[in-house]
Amino acid sequence: MSALTSAPPRLQTRTVTTDDGAEIVVETHGAPDARATVVLCHGWTLSARGWRPHIDALTRPRPGFPAVRTVSYDQRGHGRSTRGTALLDMALLGRDLGRVLTETTAGLDGPVVLVGHSMGGMAIQQLAAHRPGMFEARVAGVALISTCLDQVGAAPATPHEGQARRRADAGRRAVAAGLLRSPGWARTVHRLLTGPLTHPSTAPVWRALFGAGPRGEGVRTDARALRDIPPLTVAEFYAALTTHDCAGRLGALGRVPTRVLVGALDAYTPPQQAARLADDIPGAVLQTVPHQGHDLPYERPVLVVETVHALLRELRRPEDPPRGSRPRPAEPMATAR
Numbered sequence: 001m002s003a004l005t006s007a008p009p010r011l012q013t014r015t016v017t018t019d020d021g022a023e024i025v026v027e028t029h030g031a032p033d034a035r036a037t038v039v040l041c042h043g044w045t046l047s048a049r050g051w052r053p054h055i056d057a058l059t060r061p062r063p064g065f066p067a068v069r070t071v072s073y074d075q076r077g078h079g080r081s082t083r084g085t086a087l088l089d090m091a092l093l094g095r096d097l098g099r100v101l102t103e104t105t106a107g108l109d110g111p112v113v114l115v116g117h118s119m120g121g122m123a124i125q126q127l128a129a130h131r132p133g134m135f136e137a138r139v140a141g142v143a144l145i146s147t148c149l150d151q152v153g154a155a156p157a158t159p160h161e162g163q164a165r166r167r168a169d170a171g172r173r174a175v176a177a178g179l180l181r182s183p184g185w186a187r188t189v190h191r192l193l194t195g196p197l198t199h200p201s202t203a204p205v206w207r208a209l210f211g212a213g214p215r216g217e218g219v220r221t222d223a224r225a226l227r228d229i230p231p232l233t234v235a236e237f238y239a240a241l242t243t244h245d246c247a248g249r250l251g252a253l254g255r256v257p258t259r260v261l262v263g264a265l266d267a268y269t270p271p272q273q274a275a276r277l278a279d280d281i282p283g284a285v286l287q288t289v290p291h292q293g294h295d296l297p298y299e300r301p302v303l304v305v306e307t308v309h310a311l312l313r314e315l316r317r318p319e320d321p322p323r324g325s326r327p328r329p330a331e332p333m334a335t336a337r
Contacts, residue, residue, distance in 0.1 A: 016103050018096060022076040022084025026100055030059040030069035036110045036140075038308055039101060040072040041120030043146070044237050045229055047079030048072040053301040054115075058308060065309055068113075071104045075119070077233045088236050090244045093119070094126025098134065101127075111140030113311050115304065117297045118269060119237070121147025125246040125253075132252030141311035142258045145304065146266055146296045148273035149280055150245040247280060254282030257314040259307055263292030 010031060016024040027048060038058055040051045051072045061067040074081035076096055077088075086092055097114075105112055116124040121144040128135055128142075135142075258281050262274035271288050278286035289296060289303065297304050 014103075016073070016100050018076070018084055018086075018099060020084040020086035021082075022086070022096070023082045024073055024076060024096060024100060025080040026071060026073040026104060028069060028071050028104060029055050030067060032069065032108060034059075034069040034110065035066045036113060036312055037069045037071060037105055037108060038113045038115060039097075039104070040070060041097060041114065041116040041123050042072075042075060042078070043118030043120050044241060045078070045234060046117075048074050049079065050298055054297070054304055057301070057305045068308070068312075069108075069110075071100065073100050075123070077237065078229060083233060088240045090122050090240055091126050091130060093123040093240075094130055097123045097127050098131055101134070101138070105138070111312070111315055112138055113141040113143070113308055114139055115143040115145065115308065116147060117145045118147050118294065119241060121145060122241070122244045122246075125149070125244075125250060128252040129246050129249035135252040136255040139256060140315050141256050142253055143261065143304070143307050143311060144258065144277065145261045146263060146269050146294050147277065148244075148269040149250075149277040150247050151273070152241045152244055152269070247276075250281050253284065257311050258284040259311060260284055260286045261296060261303070261307065262286075262288055263294060263296045264288050264290050265293045266296070268294045 010029065012028045014026050014028075016026055018024065025048075040048070040054065042048055042050055051070075055070045055072060058068050058070050075093060077083040101112065101114075114124050114127075116122070124142060124144060125147075260274050260278040260281070262269065262271050264271060266274075274286060274288070278284040287307075289300065292299055
């Protein structure tokens with residue numbers, strides 16, 4: 001009862017300006033002297049608003065679970081943040097995250113845990129690939145949720161499926177290029193994605209982008225978020241996502257506890273992709289969640305909060321061996337509701 005009646009966590013809003021003029025709107029909740037800071041990175045076409053249940057749970061103390069400080073931000077071109085002028089690619093989103101992390105944790109002594117969903121998880125990977133020194137020295141734990149190492153939207157092929165996969169990859173690149181060349185087509189796709197979910201023209205587009213996993217309030221929330229983003233910005237980010245590739249570049253994540261979560265029914269960043277991502281990170285723990293699709297963080301917020309607390313408990317002690325030398329634990333199945 002005391003957690004429910006405690007004072008709301010302290011909120012501060014700031015704007016982080018990038019070198020190309022993008023204004024990234026950042027919110028921090030909780031006390032600066034909290035035990036740890038958790039940075040939450042949202043996915044494509046979403047915004048920081050989706051993290052509100054997680055923030056409320058993380059910043060309010062409960063028996064055995066001390067309150068932490070949270071940092072959430074709207075990725076450039078999303079929510080309240082502006083687009084900037086730089087050529088958009090995934091490495092740019094990694095640099096944005098690095099700037100947000102630096103400006104919001106300066107002078108703090110506690111550990112930092114990064115949590116990324118989909119495109120947000122790719123931004124964390126890009127940060128690890130380009131600024132590995134930030135991990136272990138500053139970042140102490142990572143959760144990568146419903147995201148992938150490369151080949152966005154594709155399951156890894158068997159030797160006999162290589163040709164089909166190459167055709168699918170070429171098709172995604174063609175769609176991305178077509179959306180950027182044709183504002184009219186981009187607006188049409190945008191209108192379908194934000195229209196009634198039961199419309200015969202809308203449902204196939206959603207299935208193509210996010211798979212045939214669970215539908216419901218999560219998808220309606222996604223559709224509402226899409227209405228706030230200009231069609232060409234949606235197209236430009238989709239084009240950037242198709243070029244994401246951090247294979248063989250994530251050694252820095254092996255220095256800290258890293259957990260990879262995926263819904264068993266996720267068709268956009270499928271379980272096979274999550275397994276490849278976990279295999280690329282020394283010591284990473286992979287967790288497959290039954291009956292869940294790509295909107296895993298929003299359909300199972302308690303699981304995300306529990307994952308953060310598990311990472312905080314796992315933080316390396318000085319006497320621990322290097323993480324890359326530890327055997328990976330057996331994959332757990334999610335039971336939290």
